[in-house]
Amino acid sequence: MRPLRILNVAEKNDAAKELSRIMSRGQCLRREGFSKFNKIYEFDYNILGSNAKMVMTSLSGHMMTLDFTASHQKWYSCAPVALFSAPVTKYVGENYLPIKRTLEREVRGCQVLIIWTDCDREGENIGFEVIKVCRSICPNIWLYRAKFSEITPQSVSRAVHNLVQPDILQSQAVDVRMELDLRIGAAFTRFQTLRLQKVFPNVLSDNLISYGSCQFPTLGFVVERYKQVQQFVPEIFYKIRVSHQVEDMKVDFNWKRGRLFHHLPCLVLYQICLEVRQKKLNNLTY
Numbered sequence: 001m002r003p004l005r006i007l008n009v010a011e012k013n014d015a016a017k018e019l020s021r022i023m024s025r026g027q028c029l030r031r032e033g034f035s036k037f038n039k040i041y042e043f044d045y046n047i048l049g050s051n052a053k054m055v056m057t058s059l060s061g062h063m064m065t066l067d068f069t070a071s072h073q074k075w076y077s078c079a080p081v082a083l084f085s086a087p088v089t090k091y092v093g094e095n096y097l098p099i100k101r102t103l104e105r106e107v108r109g110c111q112v113l114i115i116w117t118d119c120d121r122e123g124e125n126i127g128f129e130v131i132k133v134c135r136s137i138c139p140n141i142w143l144y145r146a147k148f149s150e151i152t153p154q155s156v157s158r159a160v161h162n163l164v165q166p167d168i169l170q171s172q173a174v175d176v177r178m179e180l181d182l183r184i185g186a187a188f189t190r191f192q193t194l195r196l197q198k199v200f201p202n203v204l205s206d207n208l209i210s211y212g213s214c215q216f217p218t219l220g221f222v223v224e225r226y227k228q229v230q231q232f233v234p235e236i237f238y239k240i241r242v243s244h245q246v247e248d249m250k251v252d253f254n255w256k257r258g259r260l261f262h263h264l265p266c267l268v269l270y271q272i273c274l275e276v277r278q279k280k281l282n283n284l285t286y
Contacts, residue, residue, distance in 0.1 A: 004052040007110040009059065009103070009130045011117040013038050016058035018151045019116060023054065023160075033057055033102035040106065047160055048112065055106050059117075063096045064129045066178050068186070080191040084183050090175075092133070100133055107134040112142045115166055119147050124167050125174035131166065185212045238266035240273065 010016035017039070020028040024043030031040050041056040072078055072086040092100045107113065113134050115127035127145065134141060144163040148155045188211035197204045238260050242253040260266045 004048065004050045004112065005110045006047065006052050006054050006112040006114060007103075007107050007134065008054055008056040008114045008116055009127075010056065011059055011061065011123060011126060013058045013060075015116065015151060016041060016056045019156060020054075020056045022151065022153050022156050023056075028056075033098070034105075035060075035098035035102060038099055038102065040102070048163075052112075055110065056116075057102055057106060059099055059126060059130070060096070062122075062126055062129065063092055063099055063133070064090050065093045066090045066175075066182050068182075075190055075194070080187045080194070083187040083190070086183075088179060088182065103130060103133050104137050107137050107141065110138065110141060112144065113138075114144045114146055114163065116146045116148075119149065121170045121174050124170040127166050128168070128171040181213055185210075235261055237261050238263055240266065240270055242273065 010019055020041035020043060023045050028041045028043035033040050038058045043054050045052055045054045066088055069087045069089055115130060117123035117127045143166055145166045146159040147164060148159040192211060193209040196209050244251050
């Protein structure tokens, strides 16, 4: 009987390398994939009740991108409002085609696919990108998801013995968020750019006026911080610095309060320090 062959896919090459090292106890073999940044590691491992041939490779984050179909990609192809209902497509970007080719090659002859991406919504969505590519080659491949919080021998062993099914709902939540970002960002960017270029042709004729769901809150933080810097009024403050030196060793003492904005309390504390120091010196003298 032919041994079980399993394709394992991690989110990044460093993760694939470390997972392979742990699972093989440093005995894995490395070879090249179509992407020079994403290697392939092979080793034997007992999993799913069988001594399997493990093939471990990786991605570089999201492999696929979401965009409008060709009929709606050009700026003057439709009114901006039409982008809220225009068809969209998710495809592998040109820069990630080598990774896609590696997955398509390596999944051939495999009976099982195990997803080792990060255990969050984004990781789940990236995992389903892998599943889509691999199932286009092997429609009946078995799917498993490894759940882990860290890449340590204990965590990896626990993940291997508690494999679960990928969570399609978490992945779909990310798809919805990505589609909303695309539609809202593209529609408002086209609308305000075309509108403002028409109103201010001499100033904005060649400028893009971008809009994004994350840009406005971020811009708000930047503006708020700018205002704080501009409105800052320097004040004189006072603090006490205490240090003690014995031979070649010097110790600086820090005060939890840090500083005072009133001179008198700081002066009183300073005088107390002087009195304590003088008493210690007197005791040493006697």
